[in-house]
Amino acid sequence: xxxxxxxxxxxxxxxxxxxxxxxxxxxxxxxxxxxxxxxxxxxxxxxxxxxxxxxxxxxxxxxxxxxxxxxxxxxxxxxxxxxxxxxxxxxxxxxxxxxxxxxxxxxxxxxxxxxxxxxxxxxxxxxxxxxxxxxxxxxxxxxxxxxxxxxxxxxxxxxxxxxxxxxxxxxxxxxxxxxxxxxxxxxxxxxxxxxxxxxxxxxxxxxxxxxxxxxxxxxxxxxxxxxxxxxxxxxxxxxxxxxxxxxxxxxxxxxxxxxxxxxxxxxxxxxxxxxxxxxxxxxxxxxxxxxxxxxxxxxxxxxxxxxxxxxxxxxxxxxxxxxxxxxxxxxxxxxxxxxxxxxxxxxxxxxxxxxxxxxxxxxxxxxxxxxxxxxxxxxxxxxxxxxxxxxxxxxxxxxxxxxxxxxxxxxxxxxxxxxxxxxxxxxxxxxxxxxxxxxxxxxx
Amino acid sequence: xxxxxxxxxxxxxxxxxxxxxxxxxxxxxxxxxxxxxxxxxxxxxxxxxxxxxxxxxxxxxxxxxxxxxxxxxxxxxxxxxxxxxxxxxxxxxxxxxxxxxxxxxxxxxxxxxxxxxxxxxxxxxxxxxxxxxxxxxxxxxxxxxxxxxxxxxxxxxxxxxxxxxxxxxxxxxxxxxxxxxxxxxxxxxxxxxxxxxxxxxxxxxxxxxxxxxxxxxxxxxxxxxxxxxxxxxxxxxxxxxxxxxxxxxxxxxxxxxxxxxxxxxxxxxxxxxxxxxxxxxxxxxxxxxxxxxxxxxxxxxxxxxxxxxxxxxxxxxxxxxxxxxxxxxxxxxxxxxxxxxxxxxxxxxxxxxxxxxxxxxxxxxxxxxxxxxxxxx
Numbered sequence: 016x017x018x019x020x021x022x023x024x025x026x027x028x029x030x031x032x033x034x035x036x037x038x039x040x041x042x043x044x045x046x047x048x049x050x051x052x053x054x055x056x057x058x059x060x061x062x063x064x065x066x067x068x069x070x071x072x073x074x075x076x077x078x079x080x081x082x083x084x085x086x087x088x089x090x091x092x093x094x095x096x097x098x099x100x101x102x103x104x105x106x107x108x109x110x111x112x113x114x115x116x117x118x119x120x121x122x123x124x125x126x127x128x129x130x131x132x133x134x135x136x137x138x139x140x141x142x143x144x145x146x147x148x149x150x151x152x153x154x155x156x157x158x159x160x161x162x163x164x165x166x167x168x169x170x171x172x173x174x175x176x177x178x179x180x181x182x183x184x185x186x187x188x189x190x191x192x193x194x195x196x197x198x199x200x201x202x203x204x205x206x207x208x209x210x211x212x213x214x215x216x217x218x219x220x221x222x223x224x225x226x227x228x229x230x231x232x233x234x235x236x237x238x239x240x241x242x243x244x245x246x247x248x249x250x251x252x253x254x255x256x257x258x259x260x261x262x263x264x265x266x267x268x269x270x271x272x273x274x275x276x277x278x279x280x281x282x283x284x285x286x287x288x289x290x291x292x293x294x295x296x297x298x299x300x301x302x303x304x305x306x307x308x309x310x311x312x313x314x315x316x317x318x319x320x321x322x323x324x325x326x327x328x329x330x331x332x333x334x335x336x337x338x339x340x341x342x343x344x345x346x347x348x349x350x351x352x353x354x355x356x357x358x359x360x361x362x363x364x365x366x367x368x369x370x371x372x373x374x375x376x377x378x379x380x381x382x383x384x385x386x387x388x389x390x391x392x393x394x395x396x397x398x399x400x401x402x403x404x405x406x407x408x409x410x411x412x413x414x415x416x417x418x419x420x421x422x423x424x425x426x427x428x429x430x431x432x433x434x435x436x437x438x439x440x441x442x443x444x445x446x447x448x449x450x451x452x453x454x455x456x457x458x459x
Numbered sequence: 460x461x462x463x464x465x466x467x468x469x470x471x472x473x474x475x476x477x478x479x480x481x482x483x484x485x486x487x488x489x490x491x492x493x494x495x496x497x498x499x500x501x502x503x504x505x506x507x508x509x510x511x512x513x514x515x516x517x518x519x520x521x522x523x524x525x526x527x528x529x530x531x532x533x534x535x536x537x538x539x540x541x542x543x544x545x546x547x548x549x550x551x552x553x554x555x556x557x558x559x560x561x562x563x564x565x566x567x568x569x570x571x572x573x574x575x576x577x578x579x580x581x582x583x584x585x586x587x588x589x590x591x592x593x594x595x596x597x598x599x600x601x602x603x604x605x606x607x608x609x610x611x612x613x614x615x616x617x618x619x620x621x622x623x624x625x626x627x628x629x630x631x632x633x634x635x636x637x638x639x640x641x642x643x644x645x646x647x648x649x650x651x652x653x654x655x656x657x658x659x660x661x662x663x664x665x666x667x668x669x670x671x672x673x674x675x676x677x678x679x680x681x682x683x684x685x686x687x688x689x690x691x692x693x694x695x696x697x698x699x700x701x702x703x704x705x706x707x708x709x710x711x712x713x714x715x716x717x718x719x720x721x722x723x724x725x726x727x728x729x730x731x732x733x734x735x736x737x738x739x740x741x742x743x744x745x746x747x748x749x750x751x752x753x754x755x756x757x758x759x760x761x762x763x764x765x766x767x768x769x770x771x772x773x774x775x776x777x778x779x780x781x782x783x784x785x786x787x788x789x790x791x792x793x794x795x796x797x798x799x800x801x802x803x804x805x806x807x808x809x810x811x812x813x814x815x816x817x818x819x820x821x822x823x824x825x826x827x828x829x830x831x832x833x834x835x836x
Contacts, residue, residue: 087551
């Protein structure tokens with residue numbers, strides 16, 4: 016900044032809205048002093064506040080102010096800082112916010128983005144009637160702890176440290192060096208937490224018959240250490256993110272150029288029903304791309320359960336010279352079942368297939384009554400020839416050989432153009448196995 | 460990024476991610492959820508090489524919180540989730556509305572409620588998107604039917620979000636987002652990217668300044684030369700808390716008026732109206748494709764049937780709907796839910812016109828034959 020030094024970052028002529036004796040006023044005055052020490056351009060400082068009395072604070076500063084939802088202040092601060100790392104972002108949150116937004120506190124500490132979080136910790140919810148919070152001491156009296164608090168308090172500093180916070184301080188609004196501590200936290204390049212204990216003169220202090228001395232005793236008897244508790248160097252998140260980004264290569268596009276002819280004059284539906292791990296989806300994509308290489312429109316719709324390497328995997332591919340509107344296949348033309356799981360998922364469907372459908376199943380499969388033309392194959396033999404991971408591809412090739420709806424060369428082109436050399440080699444072998452798999456042309 | 464000219468075979472979620480980048484999105488945050496996760500994975504690949512940021516947040520609330528912060532600091536921002544995540548976004552969507560925050564929210568709908576069927580499609584969040592937050596202020600929502608449309612509408616969603624300073628929904632469906640189709644993205648005609656309105660040089664700045672009630676206030680991003688304000692609490696034009704009922708009323712009217720007065724500009728639709736039609740089919744999203752086939756089947760049989768496909772669901776394109784329903788006896792609304800958009804159609808239908816639904820919420824697509832039969836086309 017040029018010109019004269021900034022004397023105060025608070026808007027002039029404003030009276031703070033806090034109860035007489037409330038710790039928030041002392042805290043804000045020290046935050047102002049810290050800002051004066053740092054002499055930052057007020058337009059580059061963002062004060063993000065949470066909900067509760069402390070949430071009223073941002074509007075008394077001549078900096079940017081951002082007042083968000085309860086417990087979520089760290090999330091807005093994160094977005095602001097990531098979008099504009101040059102800004103200085105300070106978060107003011109109460110002990111209430113640390114409860115409802117606990118996940119954000121843990122993750123801000125873990126992430127180590129350069130934010131400064133000041134917790135105005137007065138052991139209860141001052142704005143809503145003095146209910147207990149996650150920092151209410153054992154035995155503490157609040158509106159919602161009849162007979163005294165029996166839920167132990169969280170040691171915010173210990174929690175933040177365990178989560179990886181790189182700068183942690185605990186003190187009170189009576190600390191003579193609080194302004195300097197806040198400035199230190201703001202200078203720290205990483206996530207800084209100041210757990211600042213305060214009086215709530217409306218609720219907590221009177222309910223617990225507490226004066227300043229007893230308040231100070233509370234800190235010493237809590238077993239929680241105070242002062243600068245953590246100061247370590249860890250990579251700051253935005254800087255690391257920028258470094259890491261340099262290593263991310265933009266994705267390669269797979270552009271399909273039409274190279275083959277197809278005699279297909281109607282929309283056909285091809286279904287492959289197998290198991291997770293059988294590469295059903297990628298074989299279906301290979302087929303669909305071969306269709307596009309052949310001048311056709313194509314769609315692919317997949318179905319699978321919420322499990323990953325177990326359960327069925329079923330893909331529906333439509334091919335058509337005209338634009339495909341309806342992507343489901345109610346009346347398939349080609350239907351391949353390549354595992355017992357696939358068969359189980361397809362049983363009802365098989366019993367509804369029409370006479371124009373070619374159904375490809377293993378010799379051993381017990382299939383329901385169907386009008387479809389059943390073609391039996393030796394799947395275990397085919398799997399041996401093609402390789403276990405390429406059985407789906409071999410089956411697609413078998414259907415192409417049988418149905419002649421596209422040129423088998425389009426399949427090979429689809430594989431060599433869009434698959435890695437190693438995968439392509441295995442799949443090309445599988446195509447050759449599949450093309451010869453159906454010897455018998457007569458239906459059952 | 461290099462321009463790609465040619466055909467690709469991609470799923471809707473990839474199209475959504477690439478449209479966002481094309482529109483200038485440089486900040487994305489999301490939380491993994493089927494069927495929206497591949498938007499997150501695409502953005503993690505697309506944004507870093509462009510100097511943008513893509514984050515996996517600790518939960519959905521953080522995801523939208525990051526986006527609101529980033530948007531107010533000047534980044535075009537997007538988040539993507541499914542029904543369970545929209546539930547968690549609810550409160551922050553209200554914040555984005557009253558903070559007048561440009562933001563694109565993709566809801567890849569899946570069968571609900573609750574966890575529902577994670578890998579199955581539905582259009583179950585149609586009214587949820589309209590009434591998504593407390594206070595009942597209007598939202599903008601676009602609904603794609605195809606992978607190509609997912610690209611176009613996501614791009615347009617950014618323009619609307621920036622132009623109107625408001626969150627905009629892209630209401631996708633597993634059946635669009637995780638279905639692969641052939642597209643030529645560069646052949647899709649798009650308007651130029653829109654920028655958020657800016658104040659005149661040297662003018663006094665207030666974050667919610669407007670003269671006419673429907674005017675979209677100019678926006679200065681945090682860090683751009685003004686000490687600016689943003690707040691979740693009821694506020695005046697300057698962003699300071701207020702309890703003055705007259706000011707509150709004006710602000711609330713403003714949030715609604717800026718969207719509702721622009722309804723005609725925001726309305727996107729395709730219509731195929733037939734002279735003397737007795738029936739009009741009103742559809743949207745993936746179901747509109749089967750509805751289109753059903754209409755053609757009915758016409759082949761000599762029935763007179765019109766079709767209106769809405770790409771903008773909110774604000775409801777009332778004029779378009781009213782016009783399409785003029786002179787018909789029946790309106791059929793096929794939906795992958797229990798009949799959510801039918802309510803909007805019913806309230807606009809001329810007296811004496813019968814509105815009926817063809818509904819399915821069993822995770823399967825409505826088939827053309829079913830719409831024709833149950834819709835009595």
